[in-house]
Amino acid sequence: MKHKLYLLLFVLSLAFPAIAQQKDTTANFSLQEAIAYAQNHQVSILNAKIDEQIAINTVKKTIGIGLPQVSANASFQDFLKVPTSLLPGDFFGAPGTFVPVKFGVKYNSAVGLEASQLLFDGSYLVGLKASRTYKELSVKNTGRSRIETTVAVTKAYYSVLVSNEQLALIDANLERLKKSLNDTEQMFKNGFVEKIDVDRLTVLNNNLTTERENVIRLLALNVNLLKFQMGMTVGSMLTLKDKISDVKIDQTQVLANGDVFNKRIEYSLLQTQKKLNELDVKR
Secondary structure, three states: OOHHHHHHHHHHHHHHHHOOOOOOEEEEEEEHHHHHHHHHHHOOOOOOOHHHHHHHHHHHHHHHHHOOOOEEEEEEEEOOOOOOOEEEHHHHHOOOOOEEEEOOEEEEEEEEEEEEEEOHHHHHHHHHHHHHHHHHHHHHHHHHHHHHHHHHHHHHHHHHHHHHHHHHHHHHHHHHHHHHHHHHHHHHHOOOOOOOHHHHHHHHHHHHHHHHHHHHHHHHHHHHHHHHHOOOOOOOOOOOOOOHHOOOOOOOOOOOOOOOHHHHHHHEEEEEEEEHHHHHHHH
């Protein structure tokens, strides 16, 4: 467990500085360029990559358990004062006295070497297979994050295009309405139309002006949403190359054979998770 924690902290220490150093930029992106940018900067993808790297290293760690294990140790001791004992002088021809005698040596060293090999362990084999399945699950999770990011960026990009088109249409209508209002006011002054006609156009003009302000706010929200989905800072300046008229509708029909779900990443993830759960039961 400690090894996993150390590995996670090490990987995060490499990933976070790159995120923290991200600065405001100025960009003019097409849809494909926006998706490519998001694949390298979206936080969910970066986190999925970290999880994938952790899974890869977990597999390596599990494999290492079954490899020959060799450990060595060495020690060196320096006794500043060798232990001394007092022995009766009778042993040394000096009865009635005590003679100091040192036991041991000033320096002591030892070297050890140990080797071991795991011959067979059923739980190890199951654990090894489970770690590989976990790696497979992490890889698929990264793929799902990429797909979800692509979909989110595409939706946000088209929302900005739609808002831009709405604003352009409102501006065109507003210009025509103002011209019509001015003409009607002049005709009212000359007695050719009634006051109610001027009032009706004035109300339409006010309503259209209010709608324009709402679309401008919605456009700003959609732009910020697109930046968020791309992993771009909110303070960055982003403009779009594509136009709503350039969008081509994919009219490919969904297959009716009932096997389309097999190609979805969610189904593949569930299958892998099922395998992982079965291995967990075996353990």
